Amino acid sequence: MNRIIVFLVLLIVLIAALAFGWWAYTLPGKVTVPIGAEEISIKSGAAVALVLALSGLMAAAWWIVSGIFVLPGRIARSRRRSKSRKANAALTEGLLAAEAGDAEAALKLARKAAKHAEDERLKLLLEARAAEANDDWAGAERAWSQLTRLPGGQLAGLRGSAMAASERGDQLTAETRAREALGLKSSADWPFNSLFDLQVSKGEWEKALDTLTTGERRGMIKGDSLRRRRAVLLTAHAVGLPHDEKGAAQKALAEAIRSAPGFPPAAFHGAKALMVDGKAKAAQGVLELGWKARPHPALAQLSRRLVPQDTQANIAQRLQALIAAQPNHRESKILMAEIAMDKAEWVGAIRSLALLVEENPTARLCLLMERALKGYGDPSEAARWG
Template sequence: MTKYVIAILLFIALLAGFLLYVGDNAALTLTSSAEAGLFQFSPITLTWQAVIVFTTAIIVFTLLTWTLLTWLWRLPSRIRSGVGLRRRNQALDAMEDALLAGADGDCDKARKKAEKARNLIGSEDLGRIVSAQAAEACGDQSEAVAQYTAMLESDKTRATGQHGLARNLLAIGDLSRAIEQAEIAYADNKNARWAFDVLFQAQMADYQWNEAAKTLEMGERRKHIDKEAARRRRAVLLSAEADRISDTGQTQLATNLASRAASETPEFAPGVALAANLLNLTGEKKKAISLIEKAWAKRPHPALAIALLDLIETEAPKSRRKRIDALIKANPSHRESHMLDAEEKLKAGDGVAALSVLAPYLNLDSEAEPPTARLCQLAGQIEERLGNMSDARLWYERAATAPLEADWSDLDPQSDSFDYSDADWRRLTFSFGETGALIHPRHEAGAPRRRPGLPEPLPLESEAVVKRDFEDVTQTPPRTMPETPPGESTKKDLSQRLDKLLDKPKE
């Protein structure tokens, strides 16, 4: 406003200066050559100052008149714009209220406010988006599905409708329709990362292992998933499909799928164990053993040892021991190799050698990692074989409260180590696929444990059994179980007693 006032004042000042410059001496005389009629008039004499002022007045009057007429002409549209702006502000307030009510869980208010916003906006597409988001915010997925379905009718909102519809159908368990919408969207837009995620999750939830593997390959090509994660997920999917079709009698196809999974991802023990079992069934025992050894070199696992022991069960003791030594040699410094070595020495009756192998892992220092339940169980078996019943009982008691091993140490040698349901395979696809962590479904679900490791020669489960063991094995009264003060290390005692055992001649 100030700049306009300044401009007017400046114009007046310039005009006044110009009038002073012209002065009132010079005059302008107007005459007419007409002798009669309208244009015949007497000569008119005007000063130039009067002419300038009159001319300026006419120009100003013309501008003001034009401005007034223009303002009157535009007044109706301005009135309409003001009403529209007011409606728009009201619509924005209604949208905000709808979303906030949905976030607060007030579904009735969210629905009413969304309806009000839809009426005020005047845009059916935007109104549906607001209604769908409000319904999602308050958990009304059926209403959200209805609104997203309606969005498919408009080209402008079709992609948004597919996204919201597929996501909500997956949430309510309508897997076939979720897969359909995600497939269409992923085919139409190769950059739709959400379509890959929804499609893969829906196929996994429907246990469509083969279709999920195809989606995984497409997602990997489009860089919607990391290559390492895709490789691990593919191993689980191939193993799950092999496990499924093996029950239908398609042994060769199942063997091919499992062998591919084991070759590409040898650190996935369930796939390797399954492939070894299927290869053995098809008469390819050597290949099965080779797969286990390669997997052991990559990532030793107790189930692989059990799988190997099953394969060589009928071989001669010398050949059997040679196979086991070759497996241990594939990764000699690993804890599982030492565990397998200790178990085999215990089976051979050499408890002293078994305890010697296991001793580094039985450190009970408070600062060290405590022995797991599996280690305690094996230590108890070794002590029991050596006739140290009080120490055996102590290790068995520790096994009951020791930390568990999440990567399948809880195995039953007499049954399938990976007798998985479809839900178990699905869980592994994400847990192992994302991080490479192997967590047994029983461990994850907190299910009761099975007896791990070797079949216990003398399981100590009650005081009566302990007493019987002392009478039958040692023929001497049991020693008083030593009480170790909390936090005090027993590593020194164990090493000293181990030295004494090593000095004794073997019986």
């Protein structure tokens, strides 16, 4: 399309030139040019043609002279473009090689890019990726660290250096880099996740709680995930406190239960702490709250031993209270069968367990069925379930 337009323009110019030349040729009269004592007469058409020819020669001469002056700049620009093309090709191929796991090619292309690329950030990015592909985590960390000092590269550099430090086992440096990144104004959630995971892996529950609060404030975590994580951290923190800080432990467990009642360990340890304090009634209330949110066999086992050397009637009463909190749940039905066995009501227990086994047989249910059949007096059938 462009060639057609150029051809048409040239054709129009040629036609216009021919028309102008014919017009000039047909002009009447002469042009007299005095040269000293003599005069030279030229036809008007020839004079116009001569002026046009001289103008063309002057324009051509100016174009040639100006071209000579700008030639070095054009050569330099051409070299820069060639260098840029080579750099872009090396960077692209190097990054692809690094992602593909071709460590040798990535390293070779990284050296090539270092010679040609003008953007230092891209050179460092490829250098870091190539080092990672070669399992050179120290080299990768150096490249990422240099990237953090360049405009626009701080967040990416911190992430890469944190990962590299973690790979070479330097958790302290990894945590420091993640904390620096979390302090930046960014919507990226990796600094929060990295810092949180590192603190949890080291059992730094209070620091992890502070990080969780920061993540909540910045909208990086919310809802059930937030509440459950908080409950887990508070429970772990409370369990790890010494006996002389039982008040702080009970407070943390109470907060954990409020945060996520459906997290069984919080209810279990909260009730256990109250039981140790001799507050069996309060402990039972915590267990019922936990059972209502999410029934778990550990809660029932703790309810059985809330009061040392208690009567079977009292134990059954506490277990019935758990069942009442969530009567249709599978764990409640299992607990009903266990209560029946405690009372030696073997037939009722076997019927209840048979229905549960039919729904979903598990090793636990099979062992309970074995116990019920033994109690009923059918050891041969019981042996089939053991």
